[in-house]
Amino acid sequence: MPSVATDPSSATFTSKAGIAVTNDGERHIPSSKRSDGSVRKEIRVRPGYRPPEDVELYKNRTAEAWKSRAGYGVPGAEVLSVDKDVAASNKNTKRREARKKAALAASDEAGLEIDGGDAIGHEPKTMGTTQANKDTTAAEPVDAGTEKEKEAKKLSKKLRQARELEEKKEKGDSLLPEQFQKVIRINELIRQLNSLGFDADGSKKEKSREGPP
Missing domain, CATH: 1.20.58 (Methane Monooxygenase Hydroxylase; Chain G, domain 1)
Incomplete structure (x- = not known):
């Protein structure tokens, strides 16, 4: 049975696959001209058929909205993360400074030798070394x-x-x-x-x- 040409302007909307839906619910692919000038006839689409291109039309709009919203992240989360990074960096800097001070203090307590063999605030280090050598020799x-x-x-x-x-x-x-x-x-x-x-x-x-x- 030959298909009857339908005026494309009477279609309510056209899907991504090019299927036009008329006011009375009929679905068809409108006629069109080929590159050689010949006319491609209108093709009726059987009820219930849905091409892959039109599947996206039936996606859950609420889910899509949540997906697009998730791309922006939680308001204020990025600022909080930056603040945490800054705080952690400050803590690490303070720890490094504390370790340096502790190392300097330990060096002072050990009595680092300077010119002339004198120690800062302590007796010369060589005295302890001499005593240790004596103990070792006696043992x-x-x-x-x-x-x-x-x-x-x-x-x-x-x-x-x-x-x-x-x-x-x-x-x-x-x-x-x-x-x-x-x-x-x-x-x-x-x-x-x-x-x-x-x-x-x-x-x-x-x-x-x-x-x-």
Whole structure:
């Protein structure tokens, strides 16, 4: 059935897709001329059909209004954010200044040396250093003596075990290879004890008795 041309001026509105709606509710695409001069016939649109271009016409207007409003943000929020940034910057500046003052105060208390080795408001720093050196020097012999005693105890224990194995061997008992090696090292253990200043029984030698092994 051929379509009847409709006067475009009788349409109430035209959608984005180019569909014109007349006063009686009919929907059609008006006729138009092609570039070659021929006429494109009017096309009727069946009821209920909605092209994708016209979907936006049915969006919730309230939701669209809220979306556009959200782009502007909450009134006063930007100013508040700027104020917070300024306040935070001021706090950081104050903290840095406080740390600098504390560092300077600590330097003064430590007695920084200037020309001539004098300290500001305090005794020269070298006195404390000298005392610390004395304490360290005095502690070194004590530590060395303690280490010698520990080593002598270990050697004395090994020597005692080796002599017990030697007695077993003299009685005719058979020894394992590792036990026999301990017996062989008896003289070596005695020499090590002598070099540390101890007798073969593990007791410390008197100065008058000390001599080369």
